[in-house]
Amino acid sequence: MVYLISLVMRATFGAGCFWHVEDLFSKTKGVKSTKVGYTGGHLPNPTYEEVCTDRTGHAEAVEVEYDPNEISYDELLDVFWNNHDPTTLNRQGPDVGIQYRSSVFFHDESQKETVLKSKEKLETSGKFSKKIVTEISPAPKFFEAEEYHQKYFQKHGFK
Numbered sequence: 001m002v003y004l005i006s007l008v009m010r011a012t013f014g015a016g017c018f019w020h021v022e023d024l025f026s027k028t029k030g031v032k033s034t035k036v037g038y039t040g041g042h043l044p045n046p047t048y049e050e051v052c053t054d055r056t057g058h059a060e061a062v063e064v065e066y067d068p069n070e071i072s073y074d075e076l077l078d079v080f081w082n083n084h085d086p087t088t089l090n091r092q093g094p095d096v097g098i099q100y101r102s103s104v105f106f107h108d109e110s111q112k113e114t115v116l117k118s119k120e121k122l123e124t125s126g127k128f129s130k131k132i133v134t135e136i137s138p139a140p141k142f143f144e145a146e147e148y149h150q151k152y153f154q155k156h157g158f159k
Contacts, residue, residue: 008032009068011076011111012039012139014059014103015084016092022062023153024083030071035063036152037144039105040135045143054097059135061105063142073111077118080104086122087130102132105139112136 015021018036026034038046041058051058066076084092086102106112115136123132144150152158 007068008065009073010107010139011064011066011073012061012105012107012142013064013076013080014040014061014101014105014135015080016060016100016102017095018060018062018145018149019152021060021084022151023158024079025062025064025076026151026154028071028076028079030075031064031066033065035144036149037061037063037142038099039140039142040103040137044141048146048149051099052097054099056099058099058143059101059103060099060145061103061142073114074118077104077115081118081122086132086134087128089133101135103135103137105137107139112138 013021022034022036025031038051038058039061041056043050043056046056046058050056051060064076084102090096090098090101092100104115106115119132119134119136
C-alpha cells in the first residue's frame with residue numbers, strides 16, 4: 001500500500017492592496033488556501049483603520065498555504081514578481097503608504113535563500129530599469145484581517 005502525504009507549506013507576500021494579491025494567489029494551481037492580513041509592524045492585533053494611518057509599520061499581506069508537490073516556492077515567487085511593481089517604494093499604483101510596500105516574509109532558511117536568489121536573478125535580467133526595493137525579512141506574526149476583507153473580490157463579483 002502506498003501512502004501519499006500531502007504537505008502544506010506557508011508563504012507570505014505583500015504586493016500592494018491585499019484584495020488583488022489574495023485573488024491572484026487563490027486562483028493559482030497548487031495553492032490550498034489564502035487569507036489576508038497585516039504583518040511586519042509593531043502594533044499587536046492591528047485593525048484596518050490603524051494600518052491605514054501608516055503608523056503601525058504593517059504591510060497588507062497575503063498568507064498562502066500551498067502544496068509543494070503541486071507548486072514550488074519559486075513558482076509562487078514568479079506569480080509575486082510578475083504581478084506588481086517591486087521598484088516602487090511604499091506604493092502600488094494609486095495606493096500609497098508603508099502598508100502597500102512590496103515584501104516577502106520568509107518562513108524558513110530555504111525560502112530565504114530562494115527569494116534572495118530569485119530577486120538577484122530578476123535584478124540582473126534587465127526587466128526593470130529601476131532598483132528592486134522589495135523588503136525581504138523573516139515572517140513575523142501574521143494578524144488576520146477583518147472578515148469583510150477575506151476573499152473580497154469573490155464576495156463582490158470581481159474577476
